[in-house]
Amino acid sequence: MEEKVQQQISNVLARRSASAQANFLLPHLKVGIAVLDCGCGPGTITCDLARKRVLAPGGILALRSPDWGGILIAPRTPALLAAIGTFLSVHYNNGDAFAGSNGPGLANMGGFSDIVFSASVEREHPAELGPFAAGKLTASLCAAEIACLLTWANDPKALFAQTWGEVVARRAD
Template sequence: MSGNQEQYTLGYGPASTAMMATRTAQRHAAFLLPHLKPGMKVLDCGCGPGSLTIGLAEIVSPGEVIGTDLEESQLDLGRTEAARRGITNARFGRADIYELPFEDDSFDAIFISAVLANLREPLRGLNEARRVLRSGGVIGVKEFDHGGDLFYPVAPNLAEGLDLYHRLRRHNGHDPESGRKLLGLLQQAGFRDSAATAVYETFSGPEVMPQVGGVFAVLVNEAFAEPFQRLGWATPEAVQRIAQAWREFSQQPGAFYAQAWCEAVARK
């Protein structure tokens, strides 16, 4: 199955894109940074709106970072932001992770974040990444693991929405608990010296939670309402109850949300 046949569960609407654009290399790729050096050639595979690509480009300058994605609108955002910031060593191009348009041994390092969890064949994607990584090169992979997410308090409508979201991921052929499987996938793909860790991205407090609740409420309508209703899993009224549950959750005293991520580094 080629990558352009994959169904990206979150979609590319404003809420999803804005959420991805908040990720920085210093925070989201911190586990890989000790392995990067100036002058390296790096591939950011599945780069989204490019915030991580640009951050990595600053770190390996005067080296080069190439950000690839299937969605042209995301690549345009990356190009625009790089130009705005005067970053000249980051470039963006459309590519399928299953069929990367690069020669063997092209990159010193590869970064893959929140991509494998959106693939029906994650091992195939890693095999292709290994092909374009030079011998001795480093790969850093980061994936969410929704089986480890923490929410408090959880009202019934919020719980229903989370269950439907995980169900939709599985319907699309994607594993909502992919993070914990990274180490095994890297080993199956033939990488060596692999090591994995787990971290949480946490959200709490009255300054943060209303924004989080608002984004997820919009995301329910932006990305999930249509498939939930088309598949017969929820009525329009139920979808709105789920969206409202996110808003109400974020207003609760002591509301807490922690998203589980797994990170792994290995070498070819």
């Protein structure tokens, strides 16, 4: 079971690309600039950016972070919302699950200017997301919450979409 969940996690992350998850950034990239990608996945977006030959000094800041305050989920049940709440508390481990909407403020505090904010909504497939979340949290969730996530994942009416905050900014001189 553990190997199957790990494969599902890998499948979800492997489909990510610069064209899909960093589309807000691509118009700002030129050949010869430096890019520092601080991500948390297997590097598929980084590899996609490297293929676009975006390398060398003088880059810009680009942030993309989810904001769990803007999720669309169905069917919306108290048990599913509780399971998602547990996922957030464990997965973010005192981090900010709503950071997507804080990007412009963080860039400003970091001394960046020319701050451009955008947002996108990304649909995830419950059949993959449910086992992904359950697999991440198996040690942290009770059996009822795991069962809820897996039942939701197999519900033909299930849907999930998440809002992502996106920021492109330049360092103030």
